[in-house]
Amino acid sequence: MPAIDGSRLIGDLRELAGFGRYRTGVHRPAFSDADLAARRWLVQRMADAGLDAAVDGIGNVIGRAAGDGPRLLVGSHSDTQPHGGWLDGAMGVVYGIELARAMRDDPACRGLGVDVASWQDEEGHYTSFLGSRSFAGLLAEDEIDRARHRDDGVPLREAIARAGLAGVPRARLDAARYRGYLEAHIEQGAVLESGRRRIGVVTAIVGIVVYRVTFAGDQNHAGTTPMRLRRDAGVALTAFCNEVHRELAELAGPATVWTIGRIVLTPNAPSVVPGRAELLLQIRDPSLAIMETLGAAAIRLAEAADRAGPCRVAIERASYTEPVAMDEPIAAAIEGAAARRAGRGWMRMPSGAGHDAQILARRMPAGMLFVPSIGGVSHHYTEDTAEDDIVLGCQVFADAAEAILRS
Amino acid sequence: MPAIDGSRLIGDLRELAGFGRYRTGVHRPAFSDADLAARRWLVQRMADAGLDAAVDGIGNVIGRAAGDGPRLLVGSHSDTQPHGGWLDGAMGVVYGIELARAMRDDPACRGLGVDVASWQDEEGHYTSFLGSRSFAGLLAEDEIDRARHRDDGVPLREAIARAGLAGVPRARLDAARYRGYLEAHIEQGAVLESGRRRIGVVTAIVGIVVYRVTFAGDQNHAGTTPMRLRRDAGVALTAFCNEVHRELAELAGPATVWTIGRIVLTPNAPSVVPGRAELLLQIRDPSLAIMETLGAAAIRLAEAADRAGPCRVAIERASYTEPVAMDEPIAAAIEGAAARRAGRGWMRMPSGAGHDAQILARRMPAGMLFVPSIGGVSHHYTEDTAEDDIVLGCQVFADAAEAILRS
Incomplete structure (x- = not known):
């Protein structure tokens, strides 16, 4: 089995975290200077691992293994949330590079090979899953024409041109080349930690539906409008929230989560009966x-x-995205590797967050592996994972990859 | 009894509404150019009514009756809310001027007299009840030093200087001069209209207490945090709102109103479990x-x-202000006048909004009279009152004033 080198792995992760370092985390949004510098560094690291690597016309870094034996596509994303964590995305990319190196160094793996990708803009600063959708053939040119940065409005085309990628072709998936897609990621929650497990075998990526509920009443002076004459949109909203929480708790499955994360009263002033409310x-x-x-x-x-x-x-x-099931044989391969390397310290679980794997799963068998997030922290510069868990996760990833390639 | 001239009254109100006109309402915040121009116009109108009028060092317009018989202080405010109504405050000031004219023109009123005031910044752009508190001796110099415009931060001292009032003395109440204080105002609610009454006899100005309630939980990813691991501050807030509405409804008196007008979730994002909430x-x-x-x-x-x-x-x-009772003999005088002029078309009621009368009530007997607001609209440029109600209200106001002066 390909033996991963833990100190080489951690060293690369630390070096990658230097691009856009922010406190103990990283600020490396898609197409920022730090993101582009990190991608150039990844090309070099992939080349050092024996891959034929380049940045494609949408900003994906893709490193291809030589030869034409069975191939596995592996990867994740190296762009980050604003002031995000050092492992979110980056870990899965460096796992891929370490796996390529371990296979190259293991004579028993001759003929096997992995292609490694760092997808662009998984975090959706321009549009969600930009890079993986482009590679999977699910991103039309006119969507690229329309996309703008969600904060500063810069057109995506301009960002691509500034990155020197105007006119560079976008890489496209040749599904026949691959046995499947394998991605490792931090959990971003506390399920593994609270259950004292070190590996999560992802069974599905959840679907997400968002409802906008609006309440229309009468905006009035809070001193001069008797209770009996009021139509208070805030009262209606908070009553609805309680009913929703009560009712959904009755109907929920074991993995269901629901959240009322946003509430806006209008005009939201202490002396005015709210005339409008939205959640x-x-x-x-x-x-x-x-x-x-x-x-x-x-x-x-x-x-x-x-x-x-x-x-x-x-x-x-x-908004609405359907749940995506992970491929069962790939999940079984991860599970087998986890059982060998971690005894009972693994569990099957759905992913509550979205990942590039849900895009690639539309074109080929796909699977994911999670490692624990300390305290469940995510999308924050304090996000972290124990080094032992990072190293263990990579070895399980490598074992599973070999098993899939040999299957 | 002093006979008021309805068309003269309406004419003056329409002319005053020309200062800072905004659509069908008025934009005349304290110390704005429109406010200062309106105050100069009021000085002239008061002088024409036989009063000795001037703007004092805080921006109050005060017109004093000649002679030294019994005097009644009457008035309200001519500053407005941003894009506010044409009658809120202004009506009570012009009632005072019309009353002074009617008394001057009525030989039976010889020896009686009213002083008329337009208090400054009742709406609290710099600080609440600025002018009436100054006149009542309830405003220290260092509060003036500290006060700034709530929106643009301009120091009150600068606004006073720009108005040409730096160094002008602030007028101060000589309580011995007055039988009391009488103020007319639009209701700002729909109680009179819904009860088909034309005059409100104010019994008290409500007290106002505001509680800030904060909820502290854990901010988490809305996809990766299972329900059992959550401490959702938004859920805690909406549950508390429902309990408050249920419990206060049980305990409320006939005139109680309560409002949760402001709710803020943090970070208020659809995919984040709120870590903090406040109402x-x-x-x-x-x-x-x-x-x-x-x-x-x-x-x-x-x-x-x-x-x-x-x-x-x-x-x-x-924040906290105590309820203020209106003087019963003054209320009885308004009631008597209303019964004569409007039959059964009047009612006793508390004021749910704050007024300068609650400041002057701390120094002398005070009373208030309301006229109906169409649809209960207030603090909006569409605020209005039927002309017949405006004229009726002024006659009741004049009759009551005479009765108080003769008491």
């Missing part, structure tokens, strides 16, 4: 049937609130 | 005892929520 209700589940059951319940509660009055209540689906 | 709960009542009962209930609920967990809940009193 976003997000539901995530690995099961499409459960998502649909909970969504129907939210719609039913909103319609009942509208009928009951005194405020008008409207609900609309603001 | 402002405002309670108003004419009875101190009821205010205290409801306040104690809110504190009890917050403490119980804190004990129950999982979030920490803290409550603090953010």
Whole structure:
């Protein structure tokens, strides 16, 4: 089995974290100077690992193994959230490079090989899953034409040109080349830590549905409007929140999460009866049937609130992605490797966050492996994972990759 | 009885509304150019009514009747909310001027007299009840030194200097001169309209207490944090809102109003479990005892929520003003005049909004009279009152003033 080199792995991760370092984390949004410098460094590291590597026309770094035996595509993303963690995405890319090196150094792996990718803009500063969608053939030219940076409005085309990538072809998936896609990532939650497990075998990436619920009442002076004459949109909203939490708790599956993360009252002033209120209700589940059951319940509660009055209540689906199942033979390969290397310290689990694997799963068998996040912290510069867990995760990743290639 | 001239009254109100006109309302915040021009116009109108009028060192317009018979102080404010209504404040000032003219023109009123005031910044752009507090001896120099415009931060001293009032003395109340203070105002609510009454006899100005309630949980990724591991500050907040609304409804008096007008979740993003949440709960009542009962209930609920967990809940009193009773003989005089002029078309009621009368009531007997607001609209340029109601209100105001002066 390919033996990964833990100190070489950690050394590369530390060096990559120097690009855009922010306190103990990294600020390396897609197409920032730090992101582009990191991608150039990745090309060099991949080349050193014996891969034929380049940055493609959308900013993906792709390193191809020589020869034409069975190939596995592995990777993740090296762009980050603003002031994000040092491992989110980066770890999965460096796992891929370390795996390529370990296979090259292991005579028993002759003929096997991995292609390694760092997808661009997984975090969606311009548009979600930009790089993996481009590679999977799920990104049209006119979407690139339209995309702008969500904060400063810079056109994606301009960012591509500034990166020196205008006119460079976008790499496209040749699905026949691969046995499948394998991605490692930090968990971004505390399920592994709280269950004292070191490896998560991902069974599915959850679907996400977001409902926008709006409440329309009458804006009034909070001193001169008697209670009986009020149509308070804030009162209607908080009553609805409680009903949703009660009802969804009844209907939820074991992995369901739902969140009312955003509430806006209008005008949101202490002396004014709110005339309008809005919330976003997000539901995530690995099961499409459960998502649909909970969504129907939210719609039913909103319609009942509208009928009951005194405020008008409207609900609309603001966004929707379906759950994506991971490939069972790949999950079984990860599970076998985890059992060998970590005894009982692994578990099957869905991913509550989105990943490039959900894009590539539309074109070929795909699987994911998680390592624990300390305290469940994610999307923050304090995100971290124990070094032992990082090294163990990479060895399980390597064992699983070999098993998939030999299957 | 002094006969007011309805068309002269309406004419003056329309002319005053020309200063800072905004659509069908007025934009005339304290110390704006429009406000200062309106105050110079008021000085002239008061002088034409036979009063000795001037703008004092804080921006109050005060017109004094000649002679030294019994005097009544009457008035309101001519500054407005941003893009506010044409009658809010202005009506009470012009009622005073019309009353002075009607008394001057009525031989039976010889020896009686009113002093008329337009207080400065009742709406509190620099500080609340600036002018009436100055006149009542309740505004220290160092508060003037500190006060700044709530939006642009301009120091009040600078605004006073720009108005040409630096060094001008502030007028001060000589309480012995007056039988009391009488103020007319639009209701700013829909109680009169919904009860088909044309005159409100104000019994008290409500007290206002505001509680800030904060909820501290854990900010987490909304996809990767299982429900059982969450401490969602938004869930704690909406549950508390429902308990407050249920409990205060049980304890409320006939005139109690309470409002949760402001809610802020942090970070208020659809994919993040709120780690912190805050609301402002405002309670108003004419009875101190009821205010205290409801306040104690809110504190009890917050403490119980804190004990129950999982979030920490803290409550603090953010602001507080006591209820102020109106003088009963003055209220009886308004009531008598209303009964004569409007039959059964009047009612006793508390004021749910604050007024300069609550400041002057601390120094002498005070009373207030309301006229209906169409649709209850207030602090908006569409605020309005039927002309017949404006004219009726002024005649009731004049009759009551005479009765108080003869008492």
